[in-house]
Amino acid sequence: MAKNRLSETVSASTSVPxxxxxxxxxFPNLNGVRFIAAFSVLVHHIEQAKAAFGLPNLYSNxxxxxxxxxxxxxxxxxxxxLITYLLLSEKSKNNTINIKNFYARRVLRIWPIYYxxxxxxxxxxxxxxxxxxQSAAEVLSNVEAFWPRLSxxxxxxxxxxxxxxxxxxxCSQTWSIGVEEQFYYLxxxxxxxxxxxxxxxxxxxxxxxxxxxFLIYFFFFTSNTIDDLPRYVLFFxxxxxxxxxxxxxxGAYLVFTRHTILNFLFQKKxxxxxxGILLFIVISGYEFKGINLEILSxxxxxxxxxxxxxxxxxxxxxxxxxSYLGKISYGLYIYHIAINVAIMNLLQPYQHTWSLxxxxxxxxxxxxxLTVGVASLSFHFLEQKLLAFKVKFSH
Numbered sequence: 477m478a479k480n481r482l483s484e485t486v487s488a489s490t491s492v493p494x495x496x497x498x499x500x501x502x503f504p505n506l507n508g509v510r511f512i513a514a515f516s517v518l519v520h521h522i523e524q525a526k527a528a529f530g531l532p533n534l535y536s537n538x539x540x541x542x543x544x545x546x547x548x549x550x551x552x553x554x555x556x557x558l559i560t561y562l563l564l565s566e567k568s569k570n571n572t573i574n575i576k577n578f579y580a581r582r583v584l585r586i587w588p589i590y591y592x593x594x595x596x597x598x599x600x601x602x603x604x605x606x607x608x609x610q611s612a613a614e615v616l617s618n619v620e621a622f623w624p625r626l627s628x629x630x631x632x633x634x635x636x637x638x639x640x641x642x643x644x645x646x647c648s649q650t651w652s653i654g655v656e657e658q659f660y661y662l663x664x665x666x667x668x669x670x671x672x673x674x675x676x677x678x679x680x681x682x683x684x685x686x687x688x689x690f691l692i693y694f695f696f697f698t699s700n701t702i703d704d705l706p707r708y709v710l711f712f713x714x715x716x717x718x719x720x721x722x723x724x725x726x727g728a729y730l731v732f733t734r735h736t737i738l739n740f741l742f743q744k745k746x747x748x749x750x751x752g753i754l755l756f757i758v759i760s761g762y763e764f765k766g767i768n769l770e771i772l773s774x775x776x777x778x779x780x781x782x783x784x785x786x787x788x789x790x791x792x793x794x795x796x797x798x799s800y801l802g803k804i805s806y807g808l809y810i811y812h813i814a815i816n817v818a819i820m821n822l823l824q825p826y827q828h829t830w831s832l833x834x835x836x837x838x839x840x841x842x843x844x845x846l847t848v849g850v851a852s853l854s855f856h857f858l859e860q861k862l863l864a865f866k867v868k869f870s871h
Contacts, residue, residue, distance in 0.1 A: 501561065501562065501565055503558075503784035503785065504783070504784065504794055505783035505784060505789075505791075505792065505793040505794055506554065506558070506780070506783070506784055506802070507793070507798070507799040507800075507801075507802025507803050507805075508783070508793020508794065508795070508798045508799060508802055509550065509554055509779070509780055509783065509793065509802065510551070510554065510801075510802035510803075510805035511793070511798045511799075511801045511802040511805060512547070512550065512793075513547040513548070513550040513551045513554070513805065514547065514551075514801070514802070514805040514808040514809050514812075515547075515801075515808075516543040516544065516546060516547030516550070517543070517544050517547040517548060517649070517809060517812070518808065518812045518816075518843075518844070518847065519540065519543055520535075520540060520541070520543040520544030520547065521544065521649075521812065521813055521816060522816055522839070522840065522843060523535040523537075523540050524544075525816050525817065525820050526820075526839075528609075528610075528611075529820055529824070529827065531827060531832075531835075532832055538761035539758060539759065539761070542758075542761070545769065546758070546769075546772065548652045548717075549717065549720055549769045549772060549773060549776060550776050551652065551809075552652070552655070552656070552717050552720040552721050552724065552773070553720050553721065553723055553724040553727075553773050553776040553777050553780060554724060554776075554780055555656055555659070555721055555724065556659070556663075556720065556721030556722060556723065556724025556725045556727075556728070557724035557725065557727050557728045557777065557780050557781070557784075558724075558728070559659075559660070559663060559664075559721075559725075559728075560663070560667065560724065560725035560728035560729065560732075561728035561731060561732055563578070563663070563664055563667040563668075564667065564728065564729065564732045565732070567667060567668065568732075572668060573664055573667060573668040574869075575664055575665070575668065576869075577869035578660075578664050578869075579660070580866075580868075580869040581866045581869050582657075582660050584862045584863065584865055584866050584869075585806075585859075585862075585863065585866070586653065586656075586657070586806075587632070588858060588859070588862055589806065589807060589810050589811075589854055589858065589859065590632070590650060590653050590810070591630075592810075593646070593647045593650065593810045593811065593814070594629045594630075594634070594647050594650060596646070596647075596814070597644050597645075597646030597647030597814060598616070598625075598626060598629065598644055598646075598647060601646050601814060602616055602644060602646070605821070606818050606821050606822065607646060607814060607817055607818055607821070608817075608821060609644075609645045609646065609817050611645055612644045612645040612646060615641070615642045615643070615644050615645075616644055618641070621640075621641040624637075624640070624641060624693060624697040624698075625637045625640075625641040625643075628640075628641075628693065629643075629647075629650070632653065632654060632657045633654050633657075633658075633689065634647070634650040634651050634653060634654040635651045635652075635654035635655050635658075635712075635715055635716065636654065636689065636690065636693060636712075637651075637654075638651040638654075638715070639708060639711050639712055639715065640693055640694070640697070640698055640708070641698075645813065645817070646813055646814045646817065647813075648813065649809060649810070649812075649813055650810075651715060655715065655716060655717055655718065656721070658686065658716075658718065659718050659721045661682065662678070662679070662682045662718075663721070663725070665678045666678055666679070690709075690712065694708060717769060717770075719770050719773070720769060720770060720773040720776075723770070723773040723774055723776075723777050724773070724776075724777055724780065726777065727777040727778075727780060727781045730781065731781055731784070731785055738781070738785075738786075741778065741781075741782075742782065742786040742788055742789075743788075744788055744790055747782060747786075747789070747790050747791075748790070750775065750778050751779070751790075751791075753775070754772075754775040754779070757772070757775070779791075801848065803855070804848070804851040804852055804854075804855040805851075806851075806855075806859070807850065807851030807852075807854040807855055807859070808847055808848065808851045810851075810854075811847055811850045811851055811854070812843070812847045815843055815846050815847045815850060816843045816847075819839055819842045819843045819846070820839070822842075823835065823838065823839055823842075826838075
């Protein structure tokens with residue numbers, strides 16, 4: 477029965493919200509997942525900014541301190557799940573994957589506001605007092621790193637830029653966009669390939685290309701020596717969370733093939749057990765040394781698969797406000813740091829005259845309100861118009 481319900485849930489779907497359009501694929505609740513991820517990151521950065529301004533804050537609390545990377549991790553798993561399901565659907569229908577169309581859709585979805593925040597955060601906003609951030613000013617004062625940093629940013633390699641030169645704080649969140657883009661450079665080719673020999677070749681090419689760019693910048697555009705190389709390589713892999721997206725892809729495969737293990741995993745008692753363990757990990761701050769986010773990604777994938785296709789899910793996120801905020805979550809993620817910095821600077825004269833409670837209410841209210849407003853404008857007047865072009869690349 478569970479298998480039949482799963483089949484009915486998937487086949488009754490009509491579109492994938494926010495990321496990809498398809499006539500045959502729709503998953504409920506995933507905008508709610510985006511909402512959780514985006515607001516985890518937003519709260520993390522607000523408390524981080526309060527700490528930087530010397531205000532009483534919750535940044536030292538392990539839940540808040542880890543909320544940012546956990547929120548980004550949830551985004552990674554969700555991205556891997558959706559992209560993999562769509563690629564599997566296309567290959568099943570057409571016996572191949574149109575790589576050109578895939579990349580055209582990704583460019584239309586990701587690049588426009590990525591470039592907006594990169595150019596604003598690097599070239600424009602730092603020159604305005606309202607957006608002043610001391611560490612960002614120090615990063616930008618390194619003249620020798622300016623062009624190498626900007627070149628990596630323009631190639632959608634902000635994670636490499638972050639490793640070698642740091643990123644101006646106003647666009648520091650874009651490092652994760654780089655990781656996602658590199659996943660996209662690899663994943664559709666692997667899904668399209670029909671043999672393990674071909675897949676191994678694709679992985680080798682991907683590794684060689686990534687390593688080449690990494691080493692060129694390391695040796696020719698930094699002052700580091702070969703003794704520093706292991707440290708930078710370890711730093712790269714600590715940020716390169718591609719395995720989290722692969723875990724999401726495994727979840728998509730289980731859903732796409734309607735694997736019988738889902739009949740077990742979808743039971744209500746299993747949901748209570750798994751969510752209970754996840755809550756314990758988050759609340760207690762327990763960490764799996766070296767692979768913490770990869771372990772968490774398994775829990776995140778379980779959560780995503782359940783709310784997406786399990787008709788007996790004990791969690792429902794299909795609420796109008798939550799769904800809308802999830803729909804504009806990319807803008808929330810991209811714009812929130814610059815807006816938070818502006819609000820913190822604007823309210824600086826009142827930091828010690830208002831009570832902490834009043835200050836927090838005003839600061840949080842303005843930051844969240846303006847972020848939602850800007851993200852909404854961006855979504856309706858820019859992103860949606862560009863998304864309309866994706867229809868041309870959906871076949």
